Amino acid sequence: xxxxxxxxxxxxxxxxxxxxxxxxxxxxxxxxxxxxxxxxxxxxxxxxxxxxxxxxxxxxxxxxxxxxxxxxxxxxxxxxxxxxxxxxxxxxxxxxxxxxxxxxxxxxxxx
Amino acid sequence: xxxxxxxxxxxxxxxxxxxxxxxxxxxxxxxxxxxxxxxxxxxxxxxxxxxxxxxxxxxxxxxxxxxxxxxxxxxxxxxxxxxxxxxxxxxxxxxxxxxxxxxxxxxxxxxxx
Numbered sequence: 001x002x003x004x005x006x007x008x009x010x011x012x013x014x015x016x017x018x019x020x021x022x023x024x025x026x027x028x029x030x031x032x033x034x035x036x037x038x039x040x041x042x043x044x045x046x047x048x049x050x051x052x053x054x055x056x057x058x059x060x061x062x063x064x065x066x067x068x069x070x071x072x073x074x075x076x077x078x079x080x081x082x083x084x085x086x087x088x089x090x091x092x093x094x095x096x097x098x099x100x101x102x103x104x105x106x107x108x109x110x111x
Numbered sequence: 112x113x114x115x116x117x118x119x120x121x122x123x124x125x126x127x128x129x130x131x132x133x134x135x136x137x138x139x140x141x142x143x144x145x146x147x148x149x150x151x152x153x154x155x156x157x158x159x160x161x162x163x164x165x166x167x168x169x170x171x172x173x174x175x176x177x178x179x180x181x182x183x184x185x186x187x188x189x190x191x192x193x194x195x196x197x198x199x200x201x202x203x204x205x206x207x208x209x210x211x212x213x214x215x216x217x218x219x220x221x222x223x224x
Contacts, residue, residue, distance in 0.1 A: 032211050043114075044201065044215040086154065090211035097144060097209040098167050101154040 002027045004087050006102035013077050014110050021072040021105045023061075023087030031089040033063055033070040034099070038084045047072075047085070057081070077109045112137055115204050115216035123222045129190040132219045136183050136204030142166075143185040144213060145177060148199040157200075160185050161208040192223045 003026045013019050025031060035047040048056045050063040050070060061072045070087060087102040116135045124130050136143050144167075145157040159167035160179035177187040183204075189196055199220050203213035 034211055043217050046212055046214075049212060088211070090209075097142060097159045097161075097205070097211070098156045098169065099144070099146070099154075099203075099211060099213060100156065103153045 002031065002089060002091050002100045004089055004100055004102035006085075006087055006105050008105050009103065010106050010108070012108045012110060015079055016076050019074050019077040019081070019107065019109075021085050021087075021107065023070045023072065023102060025068050025070065025087070025089050027068075027089060027091055029091055031091050033061070034088045034090075035059070035061055035070075035072050036086040036088055036101070038086070040083070044086070077107075079109050079111055082107055082109045112139075115202055115214055117200075117202050117216040117219050119219060120217065121220045121222075123224060124192050125224055126192055126194060128192050129188060130192060130221060131186055131188045132200055132202075132221070134185045134187075134202030134204075134216060136185070136202075137214055140204035140206055140214070141183055142205045142208050142210060143179055143183065144203045144205070145185070145187050146201040146203065147171075148201055148218070149197075154201070157187065159208070166208055189221075194223050197221060197223045 005024045033050040037047045038044045059074045086104045088099045118133045142161045144159040148154045156169040163179045174190045179185045199218040201218045202216045205213045
């Protein structure tokens with residue numbers, strides 16, 4: 001079974017501070033990991049995926065297979081980063097298109 | 112390109128009734144997935160359709176069904192509605208089958224009374 005755990009329901013930081021949103025997963029094969037974000041009154045959208053190794057809006061995430069983690073990091077948080085963040089994975093084979101989401105972390109960046 | 116659209120946006124139904132929700136994917140996208148979002152269970156995968164065939168299914172009872180048309184548009188149906196079916200139903204489209212990079216619609220808010 002595939003599972004994604006985001007241990008923090010709420011995370012508050014001040015503008016300019018570093019931020020890390022934690023994500024741990026369990027999957028027996030080689031999953032593909034994603035971070036999705038939902039800003040206030042907007043639809044859920046892809047932020048980044050581990051295979052692209054891109055930095056989007058200053059965010060990065062490294063897949064650590066040993067620790068089965070995919071934490072999202074940004075060195076200097078901005079107020080516009082306030083949103084709900086979801087970590088998600090897909091597996092291989094027939095389940096490849098099925099996104100399994102974590103419960104989400106609400107990030108609030110204070111001025 | 113226009114994004115994923117879902118109709119209706121809001122729906123109120125009575126327990127025991129059935130409901131049909133509609134989703135139009137991004138032009139050129141061939142795969143459509145459906146998710147249920149509730150405060151308690153979060154986002155849960157319902158099913159994925161590609162080439163008018165269900166390719167992947169989540170752990171939901173048979174009351175939940177769907178279909179996809181030749182133009183990739185999709186509908187999902189819930190029969191014999193229960194109070195617990197109240198949720199936001201999200202549709203997502205992707206280029207091909209099995210893509211984790213999915214583009215979500217705004218959702219249909221279903222309330223069962």
